[in-house]
Amino acid sequence: MRKKLRVLLVFDTPLTKPIGYDYKEEFKDIDWNTERDVYNALLDNGHTVRLLGINNDIKIFLEEIKNNKPDVIFNLVEVFDGKSHLDKNFVSLLEMINIPFTGSSAGGLLICNDKAMSKKILSYHKIKVPHFMTFYRKRKVWFSKRLRLPLVVKPLCEEASRGISLGSIVDDEKSMIDRVMFIHKNMQMDAIVEEYIEGRELYISVIGNKKIKALPPREVKFGNVPDDEPRIATYKAKWDEKYRKRWDIKNTFARNLANGMDKKMFDMCKRAYRALNMRCYARFDIRVTNNERMFIFEANANPCLAKNDEVAQSAEKAGISYNELIQKILRLAFKRDN
Ligand SMILES: Nc1ncnc2c1ncn2[C@@H]1O[C@H](COP(=O)(O)OP(=O)(O)O)[C@@H](O)[C@H]1O
Ligand SMILES: [Mg+2]
Numbered sequence: 001m002r003k004k005l006r007v008l009l010v011f012d013t014p015l016t017k018p019i020g021y022d023y024k025e026e027f028k029d030i031d032w033n034t035e036r037d038v039y040n041a042l043l044d045n046g047h048t049v050r051l052l053g054i055n056n057d058i059k060i061f062l063e064e065i066k067n068n069k070p071d072v073i074f075n076l077v078e079v080f081d082g083k084s085h086l087d088k089n090f091v092s093l094l095e096m097i098n099i100p101f102t103g104s105s106a107g108g109l110l111i112c113n114d115k116a117m118s119k120k121i122l123s124y125h126k127i128k129v130p131h132f133m134t135f136y137r138k139r140k141v142w143f144s145k146r147l148r149l150p151l152v153v154k155p156l157c158e159e160a161s162r163g164i165s166l167g168s169i170v171d172d173e174k175s176m177i178d179r180v181m182f183i184h185k186n187m188q189m190d191a192i193v194e195e196y197i198e199g200r201e202l203y204i205s206v207i208g209n210k211k212i213k214a215l216p217p218r219e220v221k222f223g224n225v226p227d228d229e230p231r232i233a234t235y236k237a238k239w240d241e242k243y244r245k246r247w248d249i250k251n252t253f254a255r256n257l258a259n260g261m262d263k264k265m266f267d268m269c270k271r272a273y274r275a276l277n278m279r280c281y282a283r284f285d286i287r288v289t290n291n292e293r294m295f296i297f298e299a300n301a302n303p304c305l306a307k308n309d310e311v312a313q314s315a316e317k318a319g320i321s322y323n324e325l326i327q328k329i330l331r332l333a334f335k336r337d338n
Contacts, residue, residue, distance in 0.1 A: 001334050005047045008070035010061065011035045012079045013053030019064055023051050034306040035076060041326035042074065056081035058093065065097060072333050073101040078302070085113060085157055087302070100333040103280050104301035111276055112301040113157050115192045118276060119296075125275040127268060128295045130194040137184045143173040148195050152232070153179040156190040159300070161235040163187050169196060169230040197297065199289040201233065202254050204269045205303070205311040207281045207328065209335050212273055214266035215314035216253060223248025251310070253317060258292055265294060272296055280332045283311055305329075 011034075017023075027036040035051075042049045052064050054077055073094060080086035088109035094101045104112070112118050119129040131148070134156060135141050150171045155163040163183060170176045176193060183191040203218040222231040224247045236243045244250070257265075269284045276282075276299055283303035286296050303311055307322050315325040 001331055002071070003046065005071040005330070006069070007042050007047045007049045007072055007074055007330070008052060008064065008068070009035070009039055009042065009049055009074045009076065010052045010054055011076040013055050015053075016055040016057050016060065017053050019052070019060055019067075021051070021053070023053065033308070034304055037307045037312075037322065038074060038076065038305055038326055041323045042330070044323050045327050045330075047330075054080065054090065061093070065099065070099060072330060073099055074330065074333075075101050075103045075302075076305070084159060088113065100336070102329050102333045104282070105277070105279055105336075108276065108278050108282075108301045112278070112282075112299045113159075115154065115156055115298065118299045121275055122272055122296055122299070125271060127272050127275065128293065130197050130295055130297055132192055132194040134190065134192050135180045135184075136190045137188075141177050141180045141184075143176055147193065150196040150230070151176055152194045152196050153183065154192050154194070155183050155187055156192045158187075158189065161233055161238045163189070163235075164232070165234045165236070166230060166232075168234070169232065194297065196230070197287040197289065197295050199287040199293075199295075200254070201231070202265065202286050202288060203251075203310045203314075204265055204284045204286060205281065205314045206269055206273045206278070206284070207311075207315070207325075207332070209279055209332055212270055213318075214269050215311070215320075216317040217257070217262065217265060218251055218310045218314055219254035221248075221250045221252055223250065225249070251313075253313075257288075261288070261292065268294055268296070272299060276301075279336055280329055281305075281311060
């Protein structure tokens with residue numbers, strides 16, 4: 001890899017802006033942390049960077065590629081035309097134009113965005129996941145005694161805890177069916193119903209392609225949430241600062257894990273990374289029970305890369321500065337086989 005590269009940083013935007021737009025105003029807003037952090041790191045690392053926001057128009061992307069011929073594309077596109085499942089379609093396009101790009105393959109996104117499909121593959125590889133059932137729209141919704149209560153009802157293909165509140169934890173047949181119907185009707189999405197795993201919630205980031213490395217675990221702590229209430233990272237618990245303060249919900253480094261637990265979790269996540277054919281970087285959301293059983297409940301391809309988010313925090317703890325992390329990810333774009 002050359003030292004100085006022409007990098008095209010692509011991300012999703014709510015509006016289409018002209019080619020060459022500088023995004024200075026937008027980058028002042030905290031909602032744009034990731035784009036701004038990655039942009040600054042790429043510049044600090046000495047690269048020439050062009051910015052391109054993608055809303056619902058693929059033509060401007062093709063035009064940008066044709067006119068400015070980047071050496072590599074740093075891909076932060078998570079939605080296309082407001083639809084999060086189209087992120088994989090954008091990556092399919094990247095795969096077709098034959099320019100190195102960062103992050104997951106289209107196949108990796110397809111598998112990981114579907115919370116059931118990823119679990120089916122993991123369980124084939126004997127990696128523990130919660131027992132689950134899927135309920136697709138316009139089909140019968142029924143309660144199966146095969147699953148042990150309590151259950152968590154989630155949209156099948158969503159992220160960032162959209163559609164997840166305390167009402168997502170259900171303890172009887174009627175509440176389960178009601179919640180599934182709620183997701184079908186109000187969110188227009190299919191649903192997955194999983195057994196609720198009681199335990200500590202940890203986040204493990206993994207980076208690499210052939211040679212992969214798991215980074216120090218992060219944990220969400222539910223400080224003031226009463227013991228008899230479900231401790232889950234609802235939408236509010238993740239994104240509402242006031243709510244987080246009130247219940248003393250914090251993301252920190254995981255401490256006081258039982259002896260040897262780190263290695264067991266790392267091995268599990270690295271096996272999962274390979275099983276799911278993940279590339280470049282990923283994050284696993286896992287739960288560890290009191291008796292040290294570990295379950296992966298979500299595999300995240302292309303997780304958030306903001307400086308203050310889990311991947312970057314874990315990297316920093318492992319001695320990899322933010323700029324180094326972004327440089328590593330960029331380098332991995334040239335070393336991929338899918
Ligand atoms: N099977 C489960 N057992 C316990 N808690 C769960 C389970 N599934 C989800 N949760 C809780 O809900 C949160 C969001 O679920 P997740 O599957 O990670 O969806 P998202 O893609 O929205 O992050 C998790 O961080 C966790 O707190
Ligand atoms: Mg998650």
